[in-house]
Amino acid sequence: MKIGILGSGVVGFTIANAVLAKGHEVMIGSRTPNHEKTTAWSKEQGAHALHGTFKETALWGELLFLCVNGSVVRSVLEFTEAGSCKDKVLIDLTNPLDFSKGMPPSLLPEYSNHYSLGEFVQEQLPGAKVVKALNTVNCKLMVDANLVNDGQHHLFLCGNDTEAKNTVKHFLAEQFNWKPDYLLDFGTIEAARLTEGIVPFWVGAMKVLDTPLFNYLIVK
Amino acid sequence: MKIGILGSGVVGFTIANAVLAKGHEVMIGSRTPNHEKTTAWSKEQGAHALHGTFKETALWGELLFLCVNGSVVRSVLEFTEAGSCKDKVLIDLTNPLDFSKGMPPSLLPEYSNHYSLGEFVQEQLPGAKVVKALNTVNCKLMVDANLVNDGQHHLFLCGNDTEAKNTVKHFLAEQFNWKPDYLLDFGTIEAARLTEGIVPFWVGAMKVLDTPLFNYLIVK
Numbered sequence: 001m002k003i004g005i006l007g008s009g010v011v012g013f014t015i016a017n018a019v020l021a022k023g024h025e026v027m028i029g030s031r032t033p034n035h036e037k038t039t040a041w042s043k044e045q046g047a048h049a050l051h052g053t054f055k056e057t058a059l060w061g062e063l064l065f066l067c068v069n070g071s072v073v074r075s076v077l078e079f080t081e082a083g084s085c086k087d088k089v090l091i092d093l094t095n096p097l098d099f100s101k102g103m104p105p106s107l108l109p110e111y112s113n114h115y116s117l118g119e120f121v122q123e124q125l126p127g128a129k130v131v132k133a134l135n136t137v138n139c140k141l142m143v144d145a146n147l148v149n150d151g152q153h154h155l156f157l158c159g160n161d162t163e164a165k166n167t168v169k170h171f172l173a174e175q176f177n178w179k180p181d182y183l184l185d186f187g188t189i190e191a192a193r194l195t196e197g198i199v200p201f202w203v204g205a206m207k208v209l210d211t212p213l214f215n216y217l218i219v220k
Numbered sequence: 221m222k223i224g225i226l227g228s229g230v231v232g233f234t235i236a237n238a239v240l241a242k243g244h245e246v247m248i249g250s251r252t253p254n255h256e257k258t259t260a261w262s263k264e265q266g267a268h269a270l271h272g273t274f275k276e277t278a279l280w281g282e283l284l285f286l287c288v289n290g291s292v293v294r295s296v297l298e299f300t301e302a303g304s305c306k307d308k309v310l311i312d313l314t315n316p317l318d319f320s321k322g323m324p325p326s327l328l329p330e331y332s333n334h335y336s337l338g339e340f341v342q343e344q345l346p347g348a349k350v351v352k353a354l355n356t357v358n359c360k361l362m363v364d365a366n367l368v369n370d371g372q373h374h375l376f377l378c379g380n381d382t383e384a385k386n387t388v389k390h391f392l393a394e395q396f397n398w399k400p401d402y403l404l405d406f407g408t409i410e411a412a413r414l415t416e417g418i419v420p421f422w423v424g425a426m427k428v429l430d431t432p433l434f435n436y437l438i439v440k
Contacts, residue, residue, distance in 0.1 A: 208407075
């Protein structure tokens with residue numbers, strides 16, 4: 001499968017290397033065609049590891065991951081251009097975290113409480129099938145759910161397209177070891193307000209627990 | 221022990237009945253001395269079940285529970301008067317939920333993101349030792365942690381006074397079956413931003429899970 005990764009930070013490379021190891025073709029997108037890090041990565045990793053602009057990556061990919069800093073989502077989507085994502089499933093991993101006021105972070109006010117980045121991404125890319133997922137866990141755990149409690153812990157998804165959510169669920173189960181029963185569907189993309197809203201708590205919990213490798217198991 | 225309950229809603233009565241059953245003396249406070257529901261409750265439950273105004277309740281109680289609707293906290297604290305809570309441990313269970321925009325609720329903007337009800341309560345009652353706790357679970361679970369997963373799930377506390385937090389931890393363990401190892405201290409009262417901030421998610425999860433009787437077990 002052709003996987004397009006929009007974003008060349010730690011999360012982007014973690015996802016890219018994980019899917020590459022699973023035998024997929026991957027392209028990492030960034031602002032410029034000659035981005036130093038992605039060019040070097042591509043050279044090092046061989047023929048299945050490509051790099052390109054955000055737009056090239058979105059056009060090329062069959063499944064897209066959006067994993068950029070929350071504060072630059074707007075400009076990244078402008079570079080990507082909405083048409084490039086038409087009819088594609090896009091997994092939105094972004095969080096509207098604002099670290100400018102110290103730790104733990106707050107939420108960027110424009111994407112908090114009555115709005116979210118998930119909704120913004122879906123509005124900016126009306127032709128794409130946006131699924132909010134993976135934004136509530138550390139990137140090492142994203143790509144291998146078994147790193148914590150034998151994979152028994154929950155991930156929260158939302159999005160407007162049921163088929164796209166099923167595609168993402170299958171992908172996460174098959175490629176990243178997420179147990180299907182532990183993938184909780186919170187409904188339409190508006191629920192991104194809820195799943196993004198718990199991320200400042202996550203950062204506080206990381207400090208209390210002294211590790212980023214943890215997750216929530218909801219018990220009844 | 222003399223337990224003062226500020227608030228005569230479902231949460232207040234649940235806490236009151238639970239501590240009464242454990243042999244404590246309880247007073248439920250409300251706005252008026254002749255409040256119908258608390259007067260009837262007091263008559264029905266006998267000599268250890270008292271009722272009074274917010275101020276009388278705060279003055280009388282050795283340990284206080286604040287469990288009123290988030291939108292009326294300001295006015296309740298005005299009725300209570302800060303001096304009545306001086307040097308007392310007050311467990312703040314309130315959440316700044318705003319149901320006026322539909323379900324799931326958002327947060328009241330004035331107590332969200334860069335502020336919280338926990339901080340507001342501590343500022344309004346500077347002589348009290350405010351401990352934010354119990355606000356992240358259903359009231360039935362508050363008073364009996366064993367109702368879910370044999371008590372193996374986490375509760376999050378915060379507050380500026382370490383001794384007060386220890387008092388609350390012991391109380392929750394001895395009276396409400398919370399396992400000490402599952403009580404996570406998030407630091408000063410500022411962390412109420414985090415623990416109140418996850419409550420809209422809780423309401424969404426309640427809908428997905430179709431029960432209010434659940435909680436988070438953090439797994440590593």
